[in-house]
Amino acid sequence: MANGGGGGGGGDGGGSSLRMSSNIHANHLSLDASSSSSSSSSSSSSSSSSPSVHEPKMDALIIPVTMEVPCDSRGQRMWWAFLASSMVTFFGGLFIILLWRTLKYLWTVCCHCGGKTKETQKINNGSSQADGTLKPVDEKEEAVAAEVGWMTSVKDWAGVMISAQTLTGRVLVVLVFALSIGALVIYFIDSSNPIESCQNFYKDFTLQIDMAFNVFFLLYFGLRFIAANDKLWFWLEVNSVVDFFTVPPVFVSVYLNRSWLGLRFLRALRLIQFSEILQFLNILKTSNSIKLVNLLSIFISTWLTAAGFIHLVENSGDPWENFQNNQALTYWECVYLLMVTMSTVGYGDVYAKTTLGRLFMVFFILGGLAMFASYVPEIIELIGNRKKYGGSYSAVSGRKHIVVCGHITLESVSNFLKDFLHKDRDDVNVEIVFLHNISPNLELEALFKRHFTQVEFYQGSVLNPHDLARVKIESADACLILANKYCADPDAEDASNIMRVISIKNYHPKIRIITQMLQYHNKAHLLNIPSWNWKEGDDAICLAELKLGFIAQSCLAQGLSTMLANLFSMRSFIKIEEDTWQKYYLEGVSNEMYTEYLSSAFVGLSFPTVCELCFVKLKLLMIAIEYKSANRESRILINPGNHLKIQEGTLGFFIASDAKEVKRAFFYCKACHDDITDPKRIKKCGCKRLIYFEDEQPSTLSPKKKQRNGGMRNSPNSSPKLMRHDPLLIPGNDQIDNMDSNVKKYDSTGMFHWCAPKEIEKVILTRSEAAMTVLSGHVVVCIFGDVSSALIGLRNLVMPLRASNFHYHELKHIVFVGSIEYLKREWETLHNFPKVSILPGTPLSRADLRAVNINLCDMCVILSANQNNIDDTSLQDKECILASLNIKSMQFDDSIGVLQANSQGFTPPGMDRSSPDNSPVHGMLHQPSITTGVNIPIITELVNDTNVQFLDQDDDDDPDTELYLTQPFACGTAFAVSVLDSLMSATYFNDNILTLIRTLVTGGATPELEALIAEENALRGGYSTPQTLANRDRCRVAQLALLDGPFADLGDGGCYGDLFCKALKTYNMLCFGIYRLRDAHLSTPSQCTKRYVITNPPYEFELVPTDLIFCLMQFDHNAGQSRASLSHSSHSSQSSSKKSSSIHSIPSTANRPNRPKSRESRDKQKKEMVYR
Template identity: 50%
Template sequence: SGDPWNGFENSQNLTYWECVYFIVVTMSTVGYGDIYCITTIGRGFIVCFVLVALAMFASFIPEAMEILGRRQKYNGHYDKPLGIRHIVVCGHVSYESVQNFLRDFLHEDRENQNIKCLFLDSKRPDLELEALFKRNFTQVVYFKGTAMSTRDLERVRLPEADACLILTNPRSRDPDAEDAANIMRVISVKNFHQDIRVIVQLMRYHNKAFCVNLPSWTTHDQVICLAEMKLGFMAQGCLAPGFSTLMANLFVMRSYKKSSKCLQWQDQYLRGAGMEVYTEHFSPALIGKTFPKAAEICFTKLKILLVALTFKKDGRDFNYVVLNPGNDVILGEEVRGFFVCQSDDEAKRALHFCKVCHGDLNDPSLIKACNCPPNCRCSAPLRSSKDNEVKRKFIRKRTVRTSTKIFVISTSWFFRRHSSPHSRGLSGVDKLSDDVLDSLAEESDDFCPQMEQFDSTGLFHWVKDRAYDDVLLTHDKNRDVMKRLRQHVVLCAFGEENTPLIGLCNFIMPLRASSFRHDELKTIVIIGNGAFLRREWENVQNFPDVYIKEGFPLNRADLRKVKVNQSHMCVILTTNENITDDPTLVDKEAILCSLNIKTMNFQALTDIWKSSPKRTLLTFGGLVHRPMSGASVPMLTELANDYNAQFLDQDDEDDPDIPLYMTQPFACGRAFAASVLDTLMSTTYFNSEALNLIRVLITGGATPELEQILAEGLGFVRGTQSNSEVFDTRNRCRVTLLSLEDDLLQEFSNGCYGNLFVGALRHFGILCIGLYRQLDPRPSAGSYNRFIITNPPPEYNLYPSDKVKIRVRYAQHVRKLCSSIQRCIVFNHSCPEMAILQPNPTQDYDTSNSATLEIQGI
């Protein structure tokens, strides 16, 4: 139309499509020149239009392409390559859970990396999660969908998958609703393909029964209950400080590389943290040997640690796991072992070991598969399976009788009555007639003043239902309990009236295992909100010596009333109710409680003694081991956020950016985070027996029979009293402490670890699996903090300050521990070594030493 100030004389006649052509050519900056603006207004408009169009093009076109590409990428079908296996992971898919899972699943130590991981979730991944997938794009694929849709399950080709893993949200405000959602996913997956292997995470133990009772549930499917595992780990940390850290490190894949930048204690700790548990068959050279002999060969020749066996029993579908079974088990062809070592290649040494080819090798890395026939690889002629079965039956029968001898004669009362002053060894006892032994068994029942009661499985101590009001420490009849509180366990539970239950039953079960005698049970005092604990009490009312102190764990007056300074361990649990936008504030109450106890000052020792009506040297000596400062109170704090571990110790030098397992509180066994349980999903997938081993180690007696009983909803009902019928059930491994300064192992205190391992295994049946050592072992250092060393090499030097943390079996009819062991357990709770213990029932021991007598009666 032209410019108005020129009288519209410079007008230009163009059609509509010529204008469209001009706009496109101009916006694309091509500009052929066949059509161009003549007017000033037109030129100004084109300049503005090109600038805006270019900005919009640069902003929206890449995003539009990304949306189109993402829709095609996340909504497609999985094309399975030939020879490539895959698993499907669904449920709660978040950056934190996926990162922990993939770190373990894709670890370089995994034997087979030819597996793809398919994630299925209803929402698109955020930027962090998407970046994580892109870093692992060769082995990770993401699909948008849900496990509740058969169409989406078909897209990820679920029938062809190795397994379906279902993750949970550990920070959910409603754990029961989260578990219900995962159980529905299990139902949907099993309905689509009932033969698929399912590994599912649940938050609460009581919801586990709903999965087990599904019609299509098989023994290959497994449930990982976070409450059961987390509280079980922490309960074992009460029995043996540092045990929770050792177990957590064993089931997480890590690599160890020696670094000159690390301190000495850090290098020793990281070497042990780099070890894992592997399952492997035995070579013909080891088949036919007893467990102690095979363990000695594995440690001395193969440089790997054998800790347990797994095998089928009585033709059942599931496998049994036995820790350090001693001489009553002969290794057979179908028996597999659990080995602690750095990699799967090291574990295969047990499979490839040949007496002929590898007997003289000094370098275990040279042990490879050889071409020798099986009969030439054996150090002794192989027995037939029938002969092995007869041998096992004979040994088992003899073990029961020998155990009966040992346990009955372990009291000083027996020796005064049935042995001479000059012959008090077991060798003399073995020669006693059967009539004498039978009479001893009858007399022992009369000798026991109090019969112990157990639940229907015989796995746990049991009492009749107790009303909540009867277990309050403020109750009149519990005044004597308040006076006797010492070396007890204090549990600080944060929760309000409407807080979801945390499942305290899983914490108390390991502490009330029947492998403990009744006089060994530590009193448990739970301090927290009364309305919250009243709801929890229904599930723990049948466990003995459990009491409630209504109060607030941050209240110092309440802490003093439960004598936290005299406790064996103070456990601080966090709840899911503190979920905020800032993840560091999730653990604020647990951190405040821990620091609050550390800064508490208790009454001076002399003031206590002066106020006592009996001021004698004896009463003064009884106060020596009472902590006067909260800093010396042993504590184990649960953390929901790994980053918060740096706040537990104000005087350490930990870098805030280092992983949780490298922090001093975790290495010393003073902190535990539920994030370490995220790796159990991949561990269970690669090693189906690993979860069974963990349950045996931490729950104090989980068996398939117990799972079936709880799945029926029977709970912990009354079973039987202590007698020979439940002896086999009670004769399980448990955690306790033993000092190298004790008479039993004193000869090894200044030697090397290899001598301790072999000597303890040969003479006492003790299987050491690690050390719990002071950060600075020098006597002048005055260091009380200790750290875990898992499976040290034989050349490691021992210090007198090192002490032994042992797995000990129940000793029937033994009423007193040796005084040295009592001192170790009661007062030296923070300084042990690790070991799993079981006696050799056919070994002769000198019973003049009461400590030796207790060990042999395990």
């Protein structure tokens, strides 16, 4: 064979003869170039010890030989033997497989022909088979079947071993990969030696290790061959080719006592399986990480393999050039050459000189450049993005964190953070962790960066347990789920949030969850989750229930929706010097609802006494308390009567402008602060009683701490109950005697008025029938919707208007004006409520509006079920805005006469027009009838806050003004669901706030009632019993007029504080706000009838005669006796009840001793009758 350049000793396979060191004897063998091309019989000239032997010769090749290595005496290179072993193995096996397939095919064809012949014989000999004799089974067929079964078992065993389905298989696969990398490392070490050299197997340590590795590879190759279904494709696989060109040369090396570096670089192709190995070990779990490792392994393995080929051919030379054009390059220089080639830089410092090397580079640069241009940018992108919102949350010691998920957008997050991190909440030591499966856009990312000290974002899904573990959901204080209020399919959005709750509860059942729900009927699905527990603070904020409840309360006390929305929203105080309506409105807007434990100085005092003391001395308004009964059951009492005495550790609910102000109720000490007039000076003192109280109740409840004190969540109904307010309000003997056990007037819980289900055809009014009914003092509900619109849940609007703490004659008739197709879909939830009628039509038709006497209604409600079907936010409220403007532009004649004021208030109990001892009845504001639609009381529901600017054409609100600062919202004529976003953070800091708000706006829905509605989707009627009638004894929100009545003397220049104390002492009425005419502050009279809300005015606030006072009034049983003859079905009798609630009578205190027998029973029943 021809001499190759790889045999040079001085270089890495250089082609010229090299001078050996002095310690090696001159037994070097030289070989002429001419003899290299001759046959094996040609003789070669031997080298003598003369100096000419040491001169370099271009036509000779010298193989270094040590004294211990008995190399070939001629020094001939044997690279062809190594290569031949691989080629013979590969092509020999390929020939055998093809030969076997050919023979098998021919055998199959022959058997197929023979089978047809046997089948013909069987058909001809069918008679012999019919006589019942069976042909004995051929013994040869049994042997073949047994052999096939044995081979199949071995094949299955081998397949399991190499597929990593078992622990042994995984260990084997990982071991093969590790040994392949080890063999590659040995190649890197040997690459510093000549391409071919004489080595003794017994003394070369690396050769021994490489031999052991390749023996293992050979055994593994056998397993793979046995398990392969298609032997031909297996023989052509990359891993098989790698074994063909790396395993046989090792055995040749042992036999010839020489080593050839050769194609051992192909072991680098094993790196392509690196990602599979990491997946077997459960190290790679995400798609991005798997993709990244795949790209890196393919890129690196191709790079190293190509560098190995260049190293081989450049250090060996071209065979047709007699291996004389080689150059000495290290392997790592070849790696460098390939990199600059792929990147198209090509510095020129290292380049290929051989023809084989250059030819390879021509083809490699095409594929390498494409791979470099596609793989490298993708690898950089994966590395750059994978950790931006990945990773895990690291909890900070001593600091809580909450997880917020669901509908994460710029609007929802900004609204949530603005309320959650409001400065009035004092120091909020809570970190907010947002989890969403979509990375934030630039605006949302900027918002997170502005709050980087308290906000973190992680990309992931709560449906993935791995992502829940990343955000440490098991140690989170709560998980808040936001809903998309503007989605086109509310039921689908609720289903998504319910699935989120299920996933979170499945991962950690004890986590507290507060979720937003869009539809009331979907709340029932949460009760199906076993770990959903109201006792642990789990809450569902139903936006439809609260939104329609707020609107319903505005039908009873106009402007109440605005006041309540401002109470649970955090607003900063904006000071205005000018004497305008905005000044007084904004002073009230800065008030929020807080909770705080009452000082031990209040123990033993009645609620009205404590309430008056807090208002007069502490400048705080207390509206409710948390009361613990003897069995430690917690109840929330709203404005309880003077019978209730404050206990030690009682929690109070306050309306105040700052959390620090509420602490006065906790620090107050009669001994130290009794003579202090400035409430700011009321601070902690060192009295022993206060110290004792702090020892007993160390955690004062502030807005930054949730209300989870002992016993608060121990009631059977899972959340604090709201109890009736006065033991004297148990049904009297007259009512009990008049109870008809065969008539169902209330639902089974006694919380709502009820009637037998009615067909929708019986309540439909034509336009002429509606005009003849002469409706008055009613509620008109204008609803936009069709057969395909999403249901908005009108039951939540009707239920507060049918609360049982109203007498039947006080119920306002409800008339729906809208599409009959839509109302038929809602009717199933409305057919059990009395005094409900439907006028098919459209709210944009003035004829329909005149037919229902819209100018005589107490309130007109405008709703739309089509708002979320429009992409353009500016057009989402077009129907509601058009209907509102249409009504306001209507004109009416003045022939009806003098009517009651549309905004008159309720008369407190205990005042009778016929009683000479009482002041004249108030609230009868006589004024000309409504002649223009502008004066009709309207409340319009909006989806987009910015559309509020279109409701009032005469206001000067800026389009960018926040909703709560606009005139329609301040006047209570507009309501947007966005104001309910603040309930999420308010509920987290104080879960009793949601219970209080829900009770005030829903009319007293109980957990029992919700469970019943979840079962039957309708109210169930119940018989009138003392127990059900006792549930009517709960306070309600009303408006008190000052123009007439017992408080008329305070209406003209009196102080609000005097009115507060008089109403509380005399009638147990708790005042908490004013509904004032917009231009009442002007010295000149104004024709404007618009009013705005003033929340919790100070004691010295001056009243005007036209003011209406928001108050919590007690229930009066005897107010309905004079109306007992009213029909439950007559429309005419219903129309006569316009503002009839202004005429009440209640027995005076002197009359109460006349019923001593029932007093004891009432006290006994009082402990059991509660409502939420």
